[in-house]
Amino acid sequence: MIYADPVAPELASGKFYDRLGLPFYLSPDKLAGDFAPVRFERELRWFQDYCRGGAVLDVGCSTGGFLFQLKARFPGDFTVTGTDVAGAALDYAESRGIEVIREPFLDFDFRNRRFDAVTFWAVVEHLIQPKSFLAKASSILKLRGHCFILVPNMKSLAVRLLGARYRYIMPDHVNYFTAGTLRRFAATEPAFEVVRLGQSHFNPLVILKDFRRNQERVADPERARLLNRTTAFKQHPLLKPAKWLYNGVERLLAAMGLADNLVIVLRKKF
Secondary structure: OEEOOOOOHHHHHOHHHHHOHHHHHOOHHHHHHHOOOOOOHHHHHHHHHHOOOEEEEEEOOOOOHHHHHHHHHOOOOEEEEEEOOOHHHHHHHHHOOOEEEOOOOOOOOOOOOOEEEEEEEOOHHHOOOHHHHHHHHHHHEEEEEEEEEEEEEOOOHHHHHHHHHOOOOOOOOOEEEOHHHHHHHHOOOOOEEEEEEEEEOOOHHHHHHHHHOOOOOOOHHHHHHHHHHHHHHHHOHHHHHHHHHHHHHHHHHHHOOOOOEEEEEEEEOO
């Protein structure tokens, strides 16, 4: 596992993400991408393989896109709750019918409340206390409940080709994982067993863009625009043949250990 040391105080406190609320999380491009039907299609497939109903907590829910899709696609099957440190993003999630918790996850007292699933979609790489988050997730899960974690893959094709130029090697990512270190991280919580470890996602447009860039960090609006454009391509009816080819390339890269993200599914065994 690779981690940043030291970590900027505003990242450790969460102020950095709260400040991003209006200019980034609530920008038109970011919202359009987050709430597009295809945005969480991979995460939803993984999720549905192990959880078909019940109470779900999304840690780092941002504007609530994943929970919104879960409710919209499977009406009546789930009760959903999100927690985050970005107040403006939580305001938006609440406006879309998502129950939100406005206290930091580690500080909030869930009392006797228990969940069938806890999700960390692109969150653990931002945490300075990832083991504490994992332990807390275990403590609020029901027996045989599942924890889902998605993080960037440090052995992806993008990282191998771009190195430090890759846009997701950034100051607010303070942890980086390979498949092996993610499995070892999961093993630090004895109540969990690994039921699946795999890979997903591939964005060739990011690789092409980052080959040509020379600035230290890709501006947040630019990141949002590119992801929104990628989402639009996936939904365009005339591009279905290209999407089939893209899906095949993504599956091949995942089989070779080169996809953009790692996904691990954990089950609470006691």
